[in-house]
Amino acid sequence: MSKPVILTYEGLKKLEEELEYLKTVKRAEVAEKIKQARAFGDLSENSEYDEAKNEQAFIEGRIATLEAMLKNAKVIDEEDIKLDQVSIGCTVKVYDESYNEEVEYTIVGSAEADPMNNKISDESPIGKALLGKKVGDVVSVEVPAGIIKLKILEIRK
Template sequence: MSEKEVLLTKEGLSRLEDELEHLKTVKRREVAARIKQALAFGDISENSEYDDAKNEQAFIESRIVKLEKMLRNARLISEDDIQSEVVGLGSKVKLKDLEYEDEFEYMIVSSAEADPGEAKISDESPVGEALIGKKPGDVIEVEVPAGIVRYQIISVNGRQ
């Protein structure tokens, strides 16, 4: 079975590579030092410092494996891949909330680099999925946890 291709922006690829490097060079050493220190306390059967450090080590190693797999299957989205007037992966989309008249901008990215705090939403999220293939002027209606929202697409990649 072939592994799923992970589409990434240049920025997303760089961020994942940086995270992997940090985990391998900094976090692994830190947690190894904590384990060594906890072992120095003696009996590990009731040693919460040891248990915490081992749990963190397992999380770090799991994340390293996940990042290595993502990067191994990564394909960079080039500017040519981004359709100018149709929403796709890598598109910057300006939306207007039709109920509250608010305007905001999202970048559509893969789930591997989604970060709502940075206005990067996954193409697999309800809003991201509804936007794919749409053009400026189109209206989407999406069911989200807070209810149904309606957005009008103002522009895609700066084009109205």
């Protein structure tokens, strides 16, 4: 049995929208590119055709991945998010003692992690360290830059 894909409602919607876009818009675009490339004649040395076929393979692979993820999706109900400890779906404000700054992280499943927007996976080093902790707790986390200490200041939805 496949591992469940943990998603927030927002993450579920984003994946559904991406799947719909790939199926309706991108498939048609690539089919048109293939059609145009075929019109150039000899396919054995037709780089446009090869490129379009590669793009088609990538899109079909992504569609299959998204369909599998959605099939195994377990959506976190916002009502089930408890604020007494860090869990998937909550936003955590921490004080980073190493860099002397406050940072906010939203803990999400790995499928919707977006570190550039401070959405970190529950499977990431920081995500793992924060899960289950309470306001006031201090955690030490080993990251590529070394060990950092984070003090939990606030937990919210």
